[in-house]
Amino acid sequence: MSLTPKNHHIGQSVRRKEDLRLITGKGRFSDDVNLPGQAYAAMLRSPHAHARIRSIDSRKALAIPGVIAVLTGTDLRADGIKHIPYNVFTLHPAEVQLENTDGTPPFVTPCYSMAIEKARYVGEVVAMVIAQTVDMAKDGAEQIEVDYEVLPAVTATRAAAEPDAPRLWDNAASNVCVDAEVGAKEATAAAFARAAHIARIETWIQRVTGVPMEPRAAVGEYDPATQRYTLHAGSGGSVRLKKDLALILDVAEEKVRVLMDDVGGNFGTRGMIYPEFALTPWAARRIGRPVKWTCERHEAFVSDFQGRDLAVTAELALDADGNFLAMRGSNIGNSGGHTGSFTPLQKGVEIMSSIYRMPCAHFRARSVVSNTVPTRPYRSSGRPEVMFVMERLIDIAARDFGFDRVALRHRNLLKSTELPYTNPFGMLYDSGDYHDAMDKSLTLGDWAGFAARKAEAKQRGKCRGIGMANYVDTATGAPRERAEVTVHPDGRVDVVLGTISNGQGHETSFAQLVTEWLGVPFDSVRLITGDTDIVQVGGGTHSGRSMRMGSVVIWNSAKEIIAKGTRIAARLLENDPSVIQFDNGRFKVQGATPSISLFEVAAAAQRLKDLPDDLRGPLAAFSDESFNEASFPYGCHVCEVEIDPALGTLEIVKYSAVDDVGRAVNPMIIHGQVHGGIAQGVGQALWEQCYYDPASGQPLTGSFIDYAMPRADNFPFFDAEFTEVPCTTHPLGMRPAGEGGTTPALGVVINAVVDALSEFGVKHIEMPATPERIWRAIHDSKNIV
């Protein structure tokens, strides 16, 4: 790699601290945790998409040697275990709030960690078996007799919204939980009335799943002496998990401890608490032993939260010159069997117009429950869906009304002089140079040379297509974050931070910040996360918040440590603090040679008895802040594909990405995240889908044999570059980089595929654009010779 670091400071591609343990097999993931005397849990899951549970007979299971207990929803309720406290909306002040148009509150389903009376999706936990070994627990689960009354099921998003659809919740009038409107209805209608052109799309951004490679696992403990629960489980954040767990177990927060070390991927779907994370500590209390549960992959496909699943009907109005006048439409999100999060719906609909000049817009936003695995925010929650819609609409408009795709975007793309800009839904875009990113991306993707490449491919009987997509990505998330930085006299710096790494290299990037600001050796910095007895405050990793917020609270702490250190150094150097300067980890009197290190100052703070109270003791500082402004990463991707029209097979021949990150801390890590993000977006565009049988509601993708995971031979090397236009809502100018790879990828790939198929008259193709779908699109088209 050419990104050779010069030092360990900000902006350098420093090699990662965490890698040594991970490449030698010494990482510690959730399933690597084993406690003395632990028993094992197996979950009995509903085989029906929708069924009333008439009775559960555990007697045969309890007769299996080694089976210790069988627990059901009835036991859960009898023990006073509370429902899962879902925070269904993002309440971030920068975000547009969704309120039902009829003034009623949204319908939020009461979700318990096990099915109560009814199971609402295949995979919902119906009973838990605890045994001496995993195999004994599984054998026990097979012997539980459940008497089900199977009910009609609905899985498809639009179908679930129909008034006569099978209803999941008896106490709700329909499956529609949210029915809100955003934007200006009348102004939008007026704009459409005077439009010269209207582009339309009706599409479904299909259901996919996150698939972190580490299956979930949990070990629950209970100490009767202290009446304290401990949960060992990887998650997107320890503090929120602790708070939620305390609410479910109905105990004070200090009676719960959450621990995690390495976490094998997240992508959003590991961000919120899972039923099994409450069931294992509860079971541990019931049986008086630690209880371990490890998810198997087939189980993950019916119990890991899934993502996307948005049905959209949208229209774009243009004047005769191609200026965008307005857009309108309807979005329906699918929450699955329980209403866990309306956030993807909310975060999508508020930026439907992307970074284009859009005088007005109006959308209806609904969320439905259905007999499918519950959904949660999945990498770039809600935004890839709507960027797909907008970028498809632009290409459709260009093709239908005779505009050049690039020129049409250039015409309507916001100029940097127009920022800050309030979009028609009320979102305030802070800063950026959208045209620069687009132009750079077109250059990187050699848009100008495409015609020649297409002609060459044609000679070989292949169809080439090229597509582009601009994007914006709203970064908000849990607003509060805290850092505690302590300088130890023995040459170490500890940083306690409220977020946690799920593979993003936090130990490295945050150490670079400390090295930059405190001038201490990179190796001296230790990041402490993942133990709620140490980490008290923090929101976890989601919505591009870790570096965005972590950097500020570390920066504040570093400044305070330097301020304190300056006063101590003044005492040691027998001079006034006003003439002390701090440079590269050392304090000295301006113009003089003698200097003392930060660590010597830390030692003095603990040694000197006559320092003022605020300086005596450990040299430490903390910062606890709430971030109420959003950040808007943006960029432009270009994709080129080649299709074999005889087979419908597709090759991605070139993928170019330009993403703005404001200010890069570690380019190597940023590029890595962009690559991974692109692969996840391309995966959705071309291969991935959680298929459900519409009649029975049975999931048909239950393993890596059925669910099409992107593989190494599906991709070329990516051409990824970033720009650094300082973000004006961040004190250090940083913009998140973790989700930008995914956000435009759906749209850019499908735009390229449709471009390749345009010679057959194909105007649109739904995702995933599998070879079968491409082949059918070619053969269904009228222009086939």
Add this chain to the structure above:
Amino acid sequence: MSGTHKVSMTVNGKTVTGNVEGRTLLVQFLREHLQLTGTHVGCDTSQCGCCTVHLNGNGVKSCAVLALACEDANVVTIEGLANGDKLHPMQEAFREHHGLQCGYCTPGMIMSAVDMVNRNGFELDEKTVRKHLEGNICRCTGYHNIVLAVQAGAAAMKNS
């Protein structure tokens, strides 16, 4: 299913013995009996490759091998790849080229990559690497840096 049988094999240069059930998989023996938790389980259909180890010099998915079938076999896991404190060139290449993010698929990737070099030699073109990694799934990296790491690791193995 009840009843255990004695099995002995060489793992990372040491002779080990254990009592396992007939259904115990090699990966379970490694992880649960020997506490060699560097070998990971990412699926239950032998698709993901997280559990790849070397069995008598060949890369295998240790979830697809019964422990009892490994009597007298020579097994090398990710924990046995380095030479003491000196990393194997393929491990070094994964770190240098940022071939990992969450690190969960990494042990299997590295073991598979070394196997790839053993089968195909030190000069690996991009296509060969991508084809050979078909049985190892990564969700974090988009494979870009893994492919670079494998190529660099292969070249470094030649010189080591």
